[in-house]
Amino acid sequence: xxxxxxxxxxxxxxxxxxxxxxxxxxxxxxxxxxxxxxxxxxxxxxxxxxxxxxxxxxxxxxxxxxxxxxxxxxxxxxxxxxxxxxxxxxxxxxxxxxxxxxxxxxxxxxxxx
Amino acid sequence: xxxxxxxxxxxxxxxxxxxxxxxxxxxxxxxxxxxxxxxxxxxxxxxxxxxxxxxxxxxxxxxxxxxxxxxxxxxxxxxxxxxxxxxxxxxxxxxxxxxxxxxxxxxxxxxxxxxxxxxxxxx
Numbered sequence: 181x182x183x184x185x186x187x188x189x190x191x192x193x194x195x196x197x198x199x200x201x202x203x204x205x206x207x208x209x210x211x212x213x214x215x216x217x218x219x220x221x222x223x224x225x226x227x228x229x230x231x232x233x234x235x236x237x238x239x240x241x242x243x244x245x246x247x248x249x250x251x252x253x254x255x256x257x258x259x260x261x262x263x264x265x266x267x268x269x270x271x272x273x274x275x276x277x278x279x280x281x282x283x284x285x286x287x288x289x290x291x292x293x
Numbered sequence: 294x295x296x297x298x299x300x301x302x303x304x305x306x307x308x309x310x311x312x313x314x315x316x317x318x319x320x321x322x323x324x325x326x327x328x329x330x331x332x333x334x335x336x337x338x339x340x341x342x343x344x345x346x347x348x349x350x351x352x353x354x355x356x357x358x359x360x361x362x363x364x365x366x367x368x369x370x371x372x373x374x375x376x377x378x379x380x381x382x383x384x385x386x387x388x389x390x391x392x393x394x395x396x397x398x399x400x401x402x403x404x405x406x407x408x409x410x411x412x413x414x415x416x
Contacts, residue, residue: 223388223408
C-alpha cells in the first residue's frame with residue numbers, strides 16, 4: 181500500500197538558516213506529491229505540489245523536487261523566518277487507486293529569532 | 294478561492310451528548326468531502342469519505358453509528374459525534390476537493406482544501 185515517511189521533529193533552527201525536511205514515499209502507480217503546512221490551531225494549507233517525476237513545486241520560498249529514482253520529495257527553504265514555525269506534512273495521492281491522499285506523520289519546525 | 298469553513302471552531306460538551314460539526318465549501322462545489330481526526334502531535338487519520346447524495350464510506354475501525362455523516366448538498370457535509378465520551382475529544386478536520394464543472398470524477402493531482410478544524414472537548 182501507499183505510505184509516506186517524514187523525518188522526526190521537532191526541527192529547531194535560527195532565523196535565516198537553511199531548512200530541509202526529508203520525505204520519502206512508497207506508492208503504486210504514479211503518485212502526485214504534496215506538502216501541506218499547519219499553523220498552530222488551524223487546519224492544513226497546501227504549500228506546494230508536484231504531479232510528475234522531476235517536477236519542482238515552489239511557493240513562499242519553499243521548494244521540493246519530485247525524485248522518482250529515490251522516491252523522495254524533500255522540502256527545502258534557503259532562509260527560514262520565525263513565521264515559518266509550523267507543522268509540515270508530506271502527502272501523496274496515487275493514480276493507481278483511490279485518490280485520497282496519504283499523509284506522513286508531520287514534522288514540527290520551530291524557528292528562533 | 295477554494296475556501297472551506299468549519300463550524301464550530303471549538304466545542305465543549307458533557308459526556309453522553311451529541312455534537313454536530315459543519316463543513317462548508319464557500320466558493321466551490323464539492324461532491325466529495327473528507328473527515329479527519331488528528332490527535333496531538335500526530336498526523337491526520339482519515340475517518341470517512343462523505344459523498345453528496347449517498348452514504349458515507351467509513352475507514353476500517355471507525356464506527357459509523359458513532360460518527361454520523363450527512364452530505365446534504367454540494368457545499369455542506371456534517372459530522373455528528375453521537376453520545377460523545379472523553380475519548381472522542383480530538384481535533385476534527387474536514388477537507389474538500391473541487392468539482393470540475395459537471396464532472397464528479399477526481400484525480401490524484403487534485404488539491405485537498407482543508408477547513409480550519411474543530412476542537413472537541415468532552416468532559
